[in-house]
Amino acid sequence: MPPDSSQSDLFGAPQGAAGPDARVEAGAEEGAEFFPEGTPIAVLTTQPLDRLLDYRAPAGGCWIGAFLEVPLGPRAVLGVVWGPGTGSFDRARLRPASRVLEAAPLRAEMREFLGRAADYTLTPMPAMLRLASRAPDLGAPPAARRVYRLGEGTPPRMTEAREKVLAVLEEYGGLAFQLSELAQMAGTGTSVVKGLVKAGAVLEEEAPRDMPFPRLDPSAAPKALTESQQAGADRLRAAVAARRYSTTLLRGVTGSGKTEVYLEAVAECLAQGRQALVLLPEIALTGEFVGRVEARFGARPAEWHSGVTQTERRRTWHMVAAGGAELVVGARSALFLPYRDLGLIVVDEEHDTSYKQEEGVLYNARDMAVLRASIAGAQVVLASATPSLESWVNAEAGKYARIDLTDRFGPAVLPRMEALDLRGEDMPAGRWVSEPLARAVEGRLARGEQSLLFLNRRGYAPVTICRACGHQIGCDTCDARMVEHRFLKRLMCHQCGETKPIPAACPACEVEGKLAPVGPGVERLAEEATARFPRARVAVLSSDLFGSARALKAEIAAIAAGAADIVIGTQLVAKGHNFPKLTLVGVIDADLGLQGSDLRAAERTFQLMRQVAGRAGRAEAPGTALLQTFQPEHPVIRAILTGDEEGFWAAEAAERRAAGVPPFGRMAGIVLSSPDVQEVFDLGNALARRDGPLRRIGAQVFGPAPAPIARVRGRHRVRLLVKAERSAPLQAALAEWVAQVKRPANLRLAIDIDPQSFL
Ligand SMILES: Nc1ncnc2c1ncn2[C@@H]1O[C@H](COP(=O)(O)OP(=O)(O)OP(=O)(O)O)[C@@H](O)[C@H]1O
Ligand SMILES: [Zn+2]
Secondary structure, eight states: OOHHHHHHHHTSOOTTOBOOOOOEETTEETTOOEEOTTOEEEEEESSSOSSOEEEEOOTTOEETTOEEEEEETTEEEEEEEEEEOOSOSOGGGOOBOOEEOSSOOOOHHHHHHHHHHHHHHTOOHHHHHHHHTOOTTTTSOOOOEEEEEEOSOOOSSOOHHHHHHHHHHHHTTTOOBOHHHHHHHHTSOHHHHHHHHHTTSEEEEEEOSSOOOOOOOTTSSOOOOOHHHHHHHHHHHHHHHTTBOEEEEEEEOTTSOHHHHHHHHHHHHHHTTOEEEEEOSOGGGHHHHHHHHHHHHSSOOEEESTTSOHHHHHHHHHHHHHTOOSEEEEOGGGGGSOOSSEEEEEEETTTOGGGBOOSSSOOBHHHHHHHHHHHHTOEEEEEESSOOHHHHHHHHTTSSEEEEEOSOSTTOOOOEEEEEEGGGOOOOTTOOSOHHHHHHHHHHHHHTOEEEEEOOOOSSBSEEEETTTOOBOBOSSSSSBOEEETTTTEEEOTTTOOEEEOOSBOTTTOOBSOEEEESOOHHHHHHHHHHHSTTSOEEEEOGGGOSSHHHHHHHHHHHHTTOOSEEEEOGGGGSSOOOTTEEEEEESOTTGGGSSOOTTHHHHHHHHHHHHHTTSSOSSSOOEEEEEESOTTSHHHHHHHHTOHHHHHHHHHHHHHHHTOTTSEEEEEEEEEESOHHHHHHHHHHHHHOOHHHHTTTOEEEEEEEEEEEEETTEEEEEEEEEEETTSOHHHHHHHHHHTSOOOTTOEEEEEESOSOOO
């Protein structure tokens, strides 16, 4: 019963469960428990302990859910009042909590969410609390403080350090920074900033901390919707107005106006006086989205992602809790903000793999959104042109409502899709753009339209091989090949990020001048395009080429405005961008994702190809997508070309059902890692032998086997896979199972419920 197959029944609240009461008094919710000074309280801290700690309520007493500072040994640590004292500690010796922090207490809804998310993902509670308290300077009082922003003046003397500070300020537009934050981001000392203040190039202001965000006006500037958009919007509005939990899959072809439709749900939520959250899979998409919110509601929303300053993050966290932020646009971690009254969560591009957090707490934001909404009595909208199979199955089963938008907005039509059979093409070495694709690009150049060449491979070449001895250059600490990045003039390991210069001689045979790149990455493709279309302006969009999220957003805006003729991109460009002048999408290697044994290989390829093709022809001029492939008869390629989505999903669902894999069965991945290869195998074997707790629920364990990437950062990795029936109580069995073995100190064990990646 993975949440991605059946979130609603797993996570309790059936569709229609009532939400919590929204009234708030004195920072605590209605009916909240109060602990007078000196009463024993149980505190959840962010420290890696497996239990609650007892303290006495501090001076002035505290509400349940209140953030506290408590003494722990010689230190003061962050904690939250979780309930009355557990009594597990001698009452006479209880220490008092130091103080209550100036942050709104965590509400019952949020505490329940953290607890259930912890149970589901088998994450210790302290780690969940860390996710929920990621506001810089959480406990500092809301006093005025000094902030720094870009001024008008130019300093009489420019130094390298001064330039760095100004560059950071410019990059973040009008945003305010704190002194140390600005100096740190610029890599300079604070005196440089002060010098710029004297020169008038930087403004120093007293600003009240954590101001509420400007009000959004739900009826500011609604767009006239088409009939089918209106019908969808009406249904979403009704669902939001019901103020009860339910989930709707909003499935609309690329360019159909899904965003316009769910913005109506946001409008209804604002009109209800409740808060809305829109999750986007990629920070680079927030720029365009925030602009659309401003156009529709007359002001900008709060943002929560790695591209906002610490000052803004703090403000968002506190204003979300106080009700001073009506709409949050953010990355998956925005789900763990302390909303005062959450009425709507939109998960845009819900199929996107980046919703799965693959490090630290392993959770799928799409599934956690459903969990959170079911507790808060909120509506969930899952929007996608190519939904995940999980969501499609849930809609088929009637667990989710479903709205379909089948046509593009306005005169735009869906792109024509065609395969370019590479078996018949004579491709010279070092060339990846076939003749027919090149001719199509020429046609666009002649008409002043844009082309996109899509290749899901970063860097210049995936492999560097020695032509004298056949040696391939690998990473020193990972079992992975180093990828040449020519812009950086270095080789890079995509596992650990380590780089090294490209050697002149082969490290194995020491012959010089024989190292050669093999295969294409986007940088090499750009080289080919520049040579082939010398007059075209070529832009490369790949996540590693931009120093910051802002720089990437700026480049995307420039491309949308027509600043490039040929765009070369990785999967970054497939996600929801609007490039009105783009009429041709050329997929360099449509077969790339079909290799490998990943359970979701077919689904992912289907989604990615349909999404990337969907970038073409979004305005008046019709679009074409050309897919270079060696296997045009492959069922997945055929489904992509015909666009028979329902047929594809039905076939894919049937296959997974037969194999008993998600969403029809449950899986958990276990990754053991250690610098000591023997230790990981020993522990893996011990787990495999002692599978009693799993067998009792009818689950099977496979492995241990070396992970496909068997070593990362010097740690050897071994995987086990557990498969169970949908209804099996998997988490409890897993917890019991792994508790049987003793872990050597240096061995890490990570449990991934509903794994998306099998590396
Ligand atoms: N009713 C409308 N009135 C005016 N413009 C609209 C309307 N509906 C859609 N559009 C415009 O059509 C374009 C595509 O809409 P939108 O971005 O909402 O589509 P989408 O379904 O979210 O696309 P994708 O899945 O490809 O990201 C946008 O530029 C949007 O402003
Ligand atoms: Zn490495």
